[in-house]
Amino acid sequence: MSEFPHTLKIVTVWMVVGLLIFLGFKVHEHRQQRTRFEADGEVVTLRRAADGHYHWPGTINGVPVDFLVDTGATGTALPAGLARAARLETGGTVTSSTAGGLATGTLATADLELQGGVRASRLRVVVLPGLDGALLGMDVLGRLRISQQGDTLTIDLRDQR
Structure with missing residues (x-):
């Protein structure tokens, strides 16, 4: 297997970015919940x-x-x-x-x-x-x-x- 196809690389990068944004919101939500x-x-x-x-x-x-x-x-x-x-x-x-x-x-x-x-x-x-x-x-x-x-x-x- 040489390299992932270009489209798969882009999709993977966007999925990782989406996951990081989601986790960031969850951390923020948890902090707000704790300080309420x-x-x-x-x-x-x-x-x-x-x-x-x-x-x-x-x-x-x-x-x-x-x-x-x-x-x-x-x-x-x-x-x-x-x-x-x-x-x-x-x-x-x-x-x-x-x-x-x-x-x-x-x-x-x-x-x-x-x-x-x-x-x-x-x-x-x-x-x-x-x-x-x-x-x-x-x-x-x-x-x-x-x-x-x-x-x-x-x-x-x-x-x-």
């Missing part, structure tokens, strides 16, 4: 994500979750797939008013833990089949002292209610 959340034991700091929302990492019954902080939601809501993964027992139908209109879901009870030390045991949650991601509502957020300045949301954990 900070906790020091007394204060949790969340920075607005690229999607314009605040996200708080945590778990539901030990299953990792990236909660979207939703101060407009009365309660915490979970997608049906997450409820299944967390092995939540659902029962009782409920109709919820969402940004997209009325949605029918079921009630469940879950143990919620947020990074930084916030816990809610046997929290009543709503499971909505059409929901894209977990929403952290005022049933949890209302127990905390929250302040917002610019693109930073600060949660003071010293006086959890």
Whole structure:
């Protein structure tokens, strides 16, 4: 085998360049993800994500979750797939008013833990089949002292209610 054909060389070079660009974006995304959340034991700091929302990492019954902080939601809501993964027992139908209109879901009870030390045991949650991601509502957020300045949301954990 003497040499690769010229076209194959060009395709290979472009594939390597594309791969390097992709990996660069992934590294950048990972760094942003890491710096969106900070906790020091007394204060949790969340920075607005690229999607314009605040996200708080945590778990539901030990299953990792990236909660979207939703101060407009009365309660915490979970997608049906997450409820299944967390092995939540659902029962009782409920109709919820969402940004997209009325949605029918079921009630469940879950143990919620947020990074930084916030816990809610046997929290009543709503499971909505059409929901894209977990929403952290005022049933949890209302127990905390929250302040917002610019693109930073600060949660003071010293006086959890």
